[in-house]
Amino acid sequence: MGLMQYGALALGKKIRKKEASVLEAVTEALDAIQEKENVIHSFVTLSDTYALKRAKEVQKQIDDGTLVSPLAGVPVAVKDNLCTRGIRTTCGSKMLEHFVPAYTAEAVSRLENAGAIVIGKTNMDEFAMGSTTETSYFGATRNPWNQEHVPGGSSGGSCAAVAAQECPCALGSDTGGSIRQPAAFCGVTGIKPTYGTVSRYGLVAYGSSLDQIGPIARDVSDCAAVLEAIAAWDQKDATSIARRDMDVTAALVDDVRGMKIGIPKAYFGGGLNREVKEAVLAAAETLKEKGAITEEFEFDLAEYALPAYYVIACAEASSNLARFDGVRYGYRASGYEGLHAMYKKSRSEGFGPEVKRRIMLGAFVLSAGYYDAYYLKALRVKTLIKREFDQAFERYDAILAPAAPTTAPRVGSSLSDPMQMYLGDLYTVSANLAGLPAISVPCGRDQNGLPIGLQLIGDCFQEKKIIRTAYAYEQSRKEWDA
């Protein structure tokens, strides 16, 4: 069995027991990428030279006993919106095609300190704006389960890389579902932590009040291990939160007896694919059989989360992306007259259509005369949504829902109708608005063989509850990937 068939923790264990070397792990990852990339295209940039050098350093640290982390020597893929010193970071955009950061994102540094080895940067929707990884300037990523279909997005490259066994784990970012939805589409597991749990230092900002970095891996245990490695208070991120309960691997317990799980009726209505609905409800049934108490409840504001999300995300995007002006870094057009013309031409040529669409919409909702009606209104609705979640979590330990209304759509079918693509985020955005942790776990496949994801949403700071629930479900899950 090749080393890339192992999960992150299993591979780490093999390395610690000297059954495999770090160099072998890295080499096998690079070989797997070499073999699969022309079909899947998970990566934008490979950091092979760096990874091979790191492999030697990490092996030495393992051998002399200075590195005992469970992830030591494990290859990891990093979404291309996380800065990596000396390794090109493109955000899937022409704007940053040649951008080489001078520093490394805190989450990546922490993972490297745990001995994980960055093997490359994964493809994504341009500036994380999209749900299919088709808006990347560097071409679309394909779903490893069926190459005619998209991997989801925007962390589509990271999820596809794990699903295709090019590496055992990866980092993604989630602004409105960008970890959970592609994880569901690719049949892998992904966690969006509570806002502030993982430092955003070095993450190229999209919607700063919504963005969180999180792990993507083959199962709940691997995700918990990666999350444990990257979660920490960081002085360099003003929204970072000091937490003392992030020993989340302690929550890998196969016991959900007495756990109260709420099922929001609004998430199972029209628009939800029948096969997805059946698979997700079957997962609820499994948890019930294991002793959890499941109950349907009314979630009245569900349908308002998506419009509120798009107002806020686009507003923040228009502000965050103002920095790309062709002066200090990034793309600069040629043939302009004067500074303003240079700004405009560089931005117009450097950004793709979806990014421009969201910047313009954001500029509009923030502009005089519309600010109150759209932006402030959305922030007020956010307050109401947060309140409704607070009430729900007075009664429930976790909320169970689909990760996405359908399985992965066909390549090319979403781009022509942006509104349709936005609706794919229906079940994921509310967790971002309310800052809640959420996990997506595979729970079945549709008749075409495409994976279906179960989403569990927890109250703020309750990662352990959703990890425990997801882990328990995973232990009793019927075979879904054969």
Added chain:
Amino acid sequence: MKNRISDETVAYIGILAKLELSEEERKRAGNDMANMLDYMDKLKELDTSGVAPTSHLFPTENVFREDIVTNGDGQKDALFNAPAKKEHGFLAPKTIGMEEG
């Protein structure tokens, strides 16, 4: 489509967003924006009078530290990605004495 975005509005948003759009892009942008605003207008169904807007979910405090340089001289790193540079600075088009474009 209930919302209508005039050509003037699209042009104005183009100025705010510092984007130069082709004729075709302008048309498409107006339509896309109107479509999205129709959808966002759903928020108006909710009565939010007396509801405070939430920008930060958790109480945040300013982070203070002593003003001590810890990251050294990053000039070389900072200039590394510059599309154009001259000596020790970023090179940008002349701004003084030019008309605003």
